[in-house]
Amino acid sequence: MGGVGEPGGGPGPREGPARLGAPLPTFHWEQIRPHNLPGDMWLVIERRVYDISRWAQRHPGGSRLIGHHGAEDATDAFHAFHQDLNFVRKFLQPLLIGELAPEEPSQDGPRNAQLAEDFRALRQAAKDMKLFEAKPTFFALLLGHILAMEAQSWYLQHDLGHTSVFRKSRWNHLAQQFVMGQLKGFSAHWWNFRHFQHHAKPNIFYKDPDVTLAPVFLLGESSVEYGRKKRRYLPYNHQHLYFFLIGPPLLTLVNFEVENLAYMLVCMQWRDFLWAASFYSRFFLSYLPFYSVSGALLLFVAVRVLESHWFVWITQMNHIPKEIGHEKHRDWASSQLAATCNVESSLFIDWLSGHLNFQIEHHLFPTMPRHNYHRVAPLVKALCAKHGLIYEVKPFLTALVDIVGSLKKSGNVWLEAYLQQ
Incomplete structure (x- = not known):
């Protein structure tokens, strides 16, 4: 397994976003875990890895809020707090540095993958029922x-x-x-x-x-x-x-x-x-x-x-x-x-x-x-x-x-x- 900055390990936290059209570098959870500091922070959303180190201070919800999910899979929190996901993804694109390796689970640690999958299906069912539309x-x-x-x-x-x-x-x-x-x-x-x-x-x-x-x-x-x-x-x-x-x-x-x-x-x-x-x-x-x-x-x-x-x-x-x-x-x-x-x-x-x-x-x-x-x-x-x-x-x-x-x-x-x- 390549380390950060090594072949197969993906770019370091300061090497900039992935180039448009180029294959995305892959990361393992053990490489992501250390990036949980105020000036060095990564997020995983929908299996993609983002370096938010410099951007966190400009996060509309505040750097502390987004920092609580540092080095974690923040997919469900991302969906829970944002209503116009396509709009928010435009801000994420320049921060993209790679993706999880295919053999890596979507969540780190002892998490219930089936529960996460079922909950996302429930959320989609609620959206289909128009339960997120206010009257x-x-x-x-x-x-x-x-x-x-x-x-x-x-x-x-x-x-x-x-x-x-x-x-x-x-x-x-x-x-x-x-x-x-x-x-x-x-x-x-x-x-x-x-x-x-x-x-x-x-x-x-x-x-x-x-x-x-x-x-x-x-x-x-x-x-x-x-x-x-x-x-x-x-x-x-x-x-x-x-x-x-x-x-x-x-x-x-x-x-x-x-x-x-x-x-x-x-x-x-x-x-x-x-x-x-x-x-x-x-x-x-x-x-x-x-x-x-x-x-x-x-x-x-x-x-x-x-x-x-x-x-x-x-x-x-x-x-x-x-x-x-x-x-x-x-x-x-x-x-x-x-x-x-x-x-x-x-x-x-x-x-x-x-x-x-x-x-x-x-x-x-x-x-x-x-x-x-x-x-x-x-x-x-x-x-x-x-x-x-x-x-x-x-x-x-x-x-x-x-x-x-x-x-x-x-x-x-x-x-x-x-x-x-």
């Missing part, structure tokens, strides 16, 4: 609902970040900036930056910001690590109790506010800054005449605390009780199913959660409009049954209680490891 009427009615009841605007900004409601992505992005900035006071770019990482690598430490919560909360594998290293910044065996004091009440009021402002200033997202400023101007100009400065501030805090409770409980009931740990390089379907579960559907729960009770479908198909989750769910169940995968569905109250239970379990694991000699 503008659905979202227009939703926007009217939101304008009448702003507390639910998290739904629409979340949807616009995932789904092309409008035919032109530029209009879709403007709509997201309006909803995220004018209705919520946050940056659309900041939200996409953190939320796309969550979808790319759910429940993976240092890749999913939603579960990288140490040293405040210990989840999954971090409990053992902190215990063995004798780290005790907080009484983690009581984290299921102080969760009620600093988790649901303060996420959007403190953490999101600070993180959002820092992101806009550091990344110089001035347009998002103006959108956010328009929210605060509208809010305080509307309420200062009635409630004075102290009353308006109290109202703002109350609104943020209430929406923070909704956000934490609704979004984390599907993830915190699931497997949380370090990168295991699973195939797309397995990694999403290991990190998510569903909550039993009803008209009320669908409305209350914004269809995030269909978290499995939401993660497997992040660009699918949520009004189609119930249609693709039977296909996903059949796929899981065929491959012996768990398709977990919980009652709503059970899912909420499991958040606290999982925090208590992780805290007890930390204490046990901490006390060991």
Whole structure:
């Protein structure tokens, strides 16, 4: 087997793209694995090898998002996040440096090749059923609902970040900036930056910001690590109790506010800054005449605390009780199913959660409009049954209680490891 730069081994990472019309050099996985560094990164998509080392900084989703798939087969993630594949392939073509050797499997490591093949067939079946096509009427009615009841605007900004409601992505992005900035006071770019990482690598430490919560909360594998290293910044065996004091009440009021402002200033997202400023101007100009400065501030805090409770409980009931740990390089379907579960559907729960009770479908198909989750769910169940995968569905109250239970379990694991000699 030729090494990188050797006969039969393909060009080195700096030798430029493959020449048009020339036979593509072939690579083996052992040659690809080392190229997983910020300045030296390769991707495999549809068995073709791309050197994204210099281009990653220009990736519209951010270098961190695409970097989470470095030296991996990113085919399913590529299909999951991009709707116009032909358009995106134009950007990939200059980065092409070779392809996998014929004898190499499409995925590296212990992955279920048949599951990956069946999942891609399922995705194609969903496309044939037109389940990735959004209904503008659905979202227009939703926007009217939101304008009448702003507390639910998290739904629409979340949807616009995932789904092309409008035919032109530029209009879709403007709509997201309006909803995220004018209705919520946050940056659309900041939200996409953190939320796309969550979808790319759910429940993976240092890749999913939603579960990288140490040293405040210990989840999954971090409990053992902190215990063995004798780290005790907080009484983690009581984290299921102080969760009620600093988790649901303060996420959007403190953490999101600070993180959002820092992101806009550091990344110089001035347009998002103006959108956010328009929210605060509208809010305080509307309420200062009635409630004075102290009353308006109290109202703002109350609104943020209430929406923070909704956000934490609704979004984390599907993830915190699931497997949380370090990168295991699973195939797309397995990694999403290991990190998510569903909550039993009803008209009320669908409305209350914004269809995030269909978290499995939401993660497997992040660009699918949520009004189609119930249609693709039977296909996903059949796929899981065929491959012996768990398709977990919980009652709503059970899912909420499991958040606290999982925090208590992780805290007890930390204490046990901490006390060991």
